Amino acid sequence: MVSLLQRMRKLQTKLLSIRLGPGAAVLPKEVSRIHMRFAPKIDGGHMGPKKFWRHELVRLKFHNPAIPMTLDRTAPQTDPALMTIFFADPEASPTSGATPTTSTSGDKEPSNYAPSSRTETIDMTGRLPENILADLMNLTNARQIEATKEELDTLRSLEEQRIRSERDSKLSLEVREKKKREEALLAQARGDMASAV
Known part of the structure; x- marks a missing residue:
């Protein structure tokens, strides 16, 4: 489920894209x-x-x-x-x-x-x-219509949050992939041990 903060950030981005541009x-x-x-x-x-x-x-x-x-x-x-x-x-x-x-x-x-x-x-x-x-x-x-200082600040912070979110997503994906590889290696090692006995 998407968090409330993510949904609010997405809504705020959409509203600003209608008001500006x-x-x-x-x-x-x-x-x-x-x-x-x-x-x-x-x-x-x-x-x-x-x-x-x-x-x-x-x-x-x-x-x-x-x-x-x-x-x-x-x-x-x-x-x-x-x-x-x-x-x-x-x-x-x-x-x-x-x-x-x-x-x-x-x-x-x-x-x-x-x-x-x-x-x-x-x-x-x-x-x-x-x-x-x-x-x-x-x-x-x-x-x-020109953007106000507050709107520009909001756009800047939303962009920073988006970049941070993408970076965190990549890190999280790498951690999950590493964990899957380790589990696959453990499963393979258990299978080799069972066939040796």
Whole structure:
């Protein structure tokens, strides 16, 4: 069974990886929605968008919970992978008091904010996640989140603990292997003694 300290360390590492890293950025108020459309399989240049969705988009959503980020993975493999960024007038207010709908399928549209004043599209086909993120950051003028001193200290201590844990694991494995060899030699010696009698 995994100890409580190991589980807490793993959870803390996961939480920090969501709060920091590529995609940890605050989008400006003008961005009203982000919609991604790509194929379910990675063939035909759809691997980069899928990786972007799995890693960078999670951080973007964490830092921008009010911005709906929809996803449509029903595009044919031959279609281009596209990201559409909807910009609203910063002075416009939502049309109702409800929260916008966020959907992972293409059948629902966010409903309660003012219509977009403009849209921008990024062709993600055959591109790496870091290139897609760079285009998104440049297009929206998003502000990158920098790690605080406490977070950097926590990351450093977690890395030190991970290295120490790997070293201890190797030492423990060596001790177990040595013990198995000794037991095998003892069993072989007992077998030789029994056959001699």
